[in-house]
Amino acid sequence: xxEVIVEFRNATKSFRNxxxxxxxxxxxARGEVHALLGENGAGKSTxxxxxxxxxxxxxxxxxxxxxxxxxxxxxxxxxxxxxMVFQETNLIPSMTVAxxxxxxEENFFNRLRGINIKAQQQLQRLSFHVEPTALVxxxxxxxxxxxxxxxxxxxxxxxxxxxEPTATLTPEEKQHFFALVERLKQDGNSIIFISHxxxxxxxxxxxxxxxxxxxxxxxxxAAMFTRDRIVQAMVGRQLKDELYGEQAKRTARPxxxxxxxxxxxxxxxxxxxxxxxxFAGQITGMxxxxxxxxxxxxxxxxxxxKRDFFHGGRVKLxxxxxxxxxxRQAVNKGIAYITEDRKxxxxxxxxxxxxxxxxxxxxxxxxxxxxxxxxxxxxxxxGWLEKLTIRTIRADARVVELSGGNQQKVVIAKSLIQAPNIxxxxEPTxxxxxxxxxxxxxxxxxxxxxxxxxxxxxxxxxEILSISDRILVARQGRIVEEMSIxxxxxxxxxxxxVH
Amino acid sequence: xxxxSRFAKWFGRSEDDALSIPPLDGxxxxxSRLDAAERLLHLPQIDNLALDGARLICSSGxxxxxxxxxxxxxxxxxxxxxxxxxxxxxxxxxxxxGVEGRGLEICAGGAWHSRNLGDANGCITAxxxxxxxxLLVTVGSRxxxxxxxxxxxxxxGASGGVVSVNIASGEARVVRDALAFPYGIEIAANGELIVxxxxxxxxxxxxxxxxxxxxxxxxxxxxxxxxxxxxxxxxWLALFAPRRQLTELVLREDDYRREMMATIAQxxxxxxxxxxxxxxxxxxxxxxxxxxxxxxxxAPSRSYGLVVHLDAQxxxxxxxxxxxxxxxxxIASILEWDGHLYIAARGAGALLRLPLEEMT
Numbered sequence: 010x011x012e013v014i015v016e017f018r019n020a021t022k023s024f025r026n027x028x029x030x031x032x033x034x035x036x037x038a039r040g041e042v043h044a045l046l047g048e049n050g051a052g053k054s055t056x057x058x059x060x061x062x063x064x065x066x067x068x069x070x071x072x073x074x075x076x077x078x079x080x081x082x083x084x085x086x087x088x089x090x091x092x093m094v095f096q097e098t099n100l101i102p103s104m105t106v107a108x109x110x111x112x113x114e115e116n117f118f119n120r121l122r123g124i125n126i127k128a129q130q131q132l133q134r135l136s137f138h139v140e141p142t143a144l145v146x147x148x149x150x151x152x153x154x155x156x157x158x159x160x161x162x163x164x165x166x167x168x169x170x171x172x173e174p175t176a177t178l179t180p181e182e183k184q185h186f187f188a189l190v191e192r193l194k195q196d197g198n199s200i201i202f203i204s205h206x207x208x209x210x211x212x213x214x215x216x217x218x219x220x221x222x223x224x225x226x227x228x229x230x231a232a233m234f235t236r237d238r239i240v241q242a243m244v245g246r247q248l249k250d251e252l253y254g255e256q257a258k259r260t261a262r263p264x265x266x267x268x269x270x271x272x273x274x275x276x277x278x279x280x281x282x283x284x285x286x287x288f289a290g291q292i293t294g295m296x297x298x299x300x301x302x303x304x305x306x307x308x309x310x311x312x313x314x315k316r317d318f319f320h321g322g323r324v325k326l327x328x329x330x331x332x333x334x335x336x337r338q339a340v341n342k343g344i345a346y347i348t349e350d351r352k353x354x355x356x357x358x359x360x361x362x363x364x365x366x367x368x369x370x371x372x373x374x375x376x377x378x379x380x381x382x383x384x385x386x387x388x389x390x391x392g393w394l395e396k397l398t399i400r401t402i403r404a405d406a407r408v409v410e411l412s413g414g415n416q417q418k419v420v421i422a423k424s425l426i427q428a429p430n431i432x433x434x435x436e437p438t439x440x441x442x443x444x445x446x447x448x449x450x451x452x453x454x455x456x457x458x459x460x461x462x463x464x465x466x467x468x469x470x471x472e473i474l475s476i477s478d479r480i481l482v483a484r485q486g487r488i489v490e491e492m493s494i495x496x497x498x499x500x501x502x503x504x505x506x507v508h
Numbered sequence: 509x510x511x512x513s514r515f516a517k518w519f520g521r522s523e524d525d526a527l528s529i530p531p532l533d534g535x536x537x538x539x540s541r542l543d544a545a546e547r548l549l550h551l552p553q554i555d556n557l558a559l560d561g562a563r564l565i566c567s568s569g570x571x572x573x574x575x576x577x578x579x580x581x582x583x584x585x586x587x588x589x590x591x592x593x594x595x596x597x598x599x600x601x602x603x604x605x606g607v608e609g610r611g612l613e614i615c616a617g618g619a620w621h622s623r624n625l626g627d628a629n630g631c632i633t634a635x636x637x638x639x640x641x642x643l644l645v646t647v648g649s650r651x652x653x654x655x656x657x658x659x660x661x662x663x664x665g666a667s668g669g670v671v672s673v674n675i676a677s678g679e680a681r682v683v684r685d686a687l688a689f690p691y692g693i694e695i696a697a698n699g700e701l702i703v704x705x706x707x708x709x710x711x712x713x714x715x716x717x718x719x720x721x722x723x724x725x726x727x728x729x730x731x732x733x734x735x736x737x738x739x740x741x742x743x744w745l746a747l748f749a750p751r752r753q754l755t756e757l758v759l760r761e762d763d764y765r766r767e768m769m770a771t772i773a774q775x776x777x778x779x780x781x782x783x784x785x786x787x788x789x790x791x792x793x794x795x796x797x798x799x800x801x802x803x804x805x806x807a808p809s810r811s812y813g814l815v816v817h818l819d820a821q822x823x824x825x826x827x828x829x830x831x832x833x834x835x836x837x838x839i840a841s842i843l844e845w846d847g848h849l850y851i852a853a854r855g856a857g858a859l860l861r862l863p864l865e866e867m868t
Contacts, residue, residue: 264534272528273753282753284531323528328727479534491533 020069044210047220061093062086092166102146265289268462274322281486294477311346312339345429363390369423414445596635606632692734749780782838783855
């Protein structure tokens with residue numbers, strides 16, 4: 010192995026005496042892509058956050074380029090060449106892409122045009138199709154991720170940490186990303202790559218390390234791993250075909266009554282005369298590339314976005330035309346929309362788990378006299394913690410302290426407490442580990458079995474294929490194809506999505 | 509409701525004003541199974557199908573034919589003085605034929621006689637024997653004859669109804685009126701009348717003696733035509749033309765519609781049709797066919813082929829299509845017989861056959 014650039018030696022990090030990881034010995038070599046894998050809450054993000062200067066170690070040592078370091082802040086870490094692209098993007102929504110790229114590096118006198126041109130060059134060099142003058146708030150999750158990656162590259166860091174960088178990228182964009190990683194590697198940079206897509210880790214990593222319950226259980230050259238071996242190391246059990254191998258063995262649930270219909274719904278240039286139906290007792294999978302308008306269609310159905318006022322089509326709920334002014338009206342009609350961007354729209358991250366979950370109930374107007382019983386909130390939340398196996402230190406822990414997968418479960422619980430009969434999951438397993446994916450999938454299936462109309466919007470084809478009873482493919486703001494689960498293949502779905 | 513919605517409503521706008529068409533998805537997901545069906549014979553304007561004992565009969569234009577299953581040859585039974593618009597045969601062998609402008613022609617014991625239904629004579633769209641002596645007929649319009657059906661639609665006609673005719677006396681009793689072009693009738697297991705109301709795109713159930721009707725299946729994505737019973741206790745529904753946003757727009761624009769009806773030949777009107785006339789006046793229709801990845805929603809096809817299998821509660825079970833780029837359009841009648849489904853595609857002038865065992 011070439012020169013070691015980062016080394017954790019007997020490293021331990023604890024929160025309130027609960028270790029996030031303990032006695033970890035981890036090395037990263039110069040010019041190496043090192044994949045860090047592990048279940049939800051295994052300690053991957055915490056380990057890399059120590060390297061990025063967010064947390065200090067509780068015990069043990071961190072060596073960067075041979076010197077013992079304890080970074081006090083991300084700026085400090087960046088000064089030593091460590092840049093982290095976070096799992097949840099940390100861009101400023103009210104600023105443009107270019108302003109975000111150069112945030113903290115502005116000259117004393119700034120010229121917007123100059124910043125835009127530099128940003129354009131940077132984005133083009135990375136083959137990212139993002140408009141530098143666009144407001145970040147107007148970007149989808151995938152494009153935000155691109156800006157985040159471009160910002161790290163912009164800092165000329167030598168050590169890059171990518172936490173779930175590909176979760177929201179389309180297959181095409183992933184190829185660009187992999188090429189970018191290869192370029193960074195050839196330039197002598199070192200990369201820590203956290204992903205739940207095991208195939209990606211196997212494809213681009215030189216070495217793979219697996220964390221389980223805060224302990225490093227395996228480190229080896231990527232060539233020495235198989236998918237099964239990684240999964241076994243991650244969860245301590247064989248999961249072969251449990252997640253995505255079920256398609257051939259099952260038959261679709263029969264469709265019940267039409268619960269939700271969009272008829273020629275239009276919204277600006279994003280949704281263009283979209284027409285679709287969702288049936289009770291079924292899981293309707295919706296696939297499309299970024300910009301296909303899937304999320305927007307579902308947000309219109311849930312009252313989060315408004316369709317065009319004139320000629321905006323119709324939304325029908327159980328056969329009746331509805332027009333929601335605010336999401337609460339949709340919630341009261343039994344529609345739950347579980348967002349793809351949990352950090353922005355899904356959680357109040359500085360509030361407790363029980364408060365977050367109980368907010369869902371309050372949103373439905375369950376408490377008309379506006380008296381909130383915290384005891385009731387804790388009691389109800391405790392039930393959901395158990396039901397969704399949300400792993401936490403305690404129910405009144407802040408949501409920000411949870412791992413991505415557990416945060417996602419809180420978001421789901423917040424919606425399910427409203428007892429909806431139409432549930433729209435938008436990228437439900439984005440940034441969620443293998444074990445939690447199985448749990449979330451099982452929960453989605455249970456909801457459909459119980460007669461709910463379920464929509465799963467996903468960019469991950471194996472997920473769409475494994476969980477859906479029927480599949481809708483969106484392209485350019487409309488539904489272009491409907492497939493039965495018997496007919497659908499990854500190729501046919503992708504063909505419909507791009508042609 | 510926002511203040512803008514209220515404001516808009518003051519000016520006559522409502523949720524129903526949205527130019528939207530129900531989706532063809534789920535059980536109504538498009539396929540090309542009608543184009544793949546066996547084509548038994550070519551008969552321009554083939555319309556009604558009925559079973560006279562063990563003999564299949566069909567109508568085309570003003571002529572009633574019998575069809576010989578050996579070789580699928582047709583033999584004329586009788587020609588009339590107007591278009592045949594409805595055909596029904598009683599279990600006892602009484603044959604009733606609706607003839608445009610003439611009313612009913614009844615054949616009992618080999619002798620033909622007429623029954624005059626007054627202003628309903630011009631547009632009898634379907635007929636069904638409830639008993640040997642009682643014939644139920646749907647009258648599409650009392651203002652327009654059958655051949656002017658498109659004018660009735662463009663006039664927002666709702667003068668149709670269901671009439672019970674006593675075969676022996678010729679007495680006619682209105683069971684239900686003020687329907688918007690009823691085009692098919694069947695009797696449910698509980699004795700209720702099932703009627704397809706074409707211009708309102710729905711199936712109604714009404715008490716046997718008439719009265720308040722319930723909407724059993726509404727918001728159909730196409731114009732329903734005749735209904736026939738299925739062996740599984742359900743029904744077969746023919747839908748003769750698709751609903752399109754362009755048509756819905758025209759139906760809303762009164763001045764445009766009036767001028768169109770006054771100045772343009774009927775076959776060139778923008779509206780539903782049994783078939784694509786494929787002439788130079790209608791080049792827009794090809795917009796429904798995706799070419800080089802592009803669909804043109806402003807140029808929809810006016811015809812389509814659609815057969816829907818309904819269960820006993822009139823909910824869709826499966827569907828059979830001929831899409832915009834297909835040819836088996838304008839499905840008018842369906843008949844289940846001898847392990848097969850026989851389909852009259854009026855637009856294509858073809859009698860189609862699908863084996864029931866292959867239909868799911």
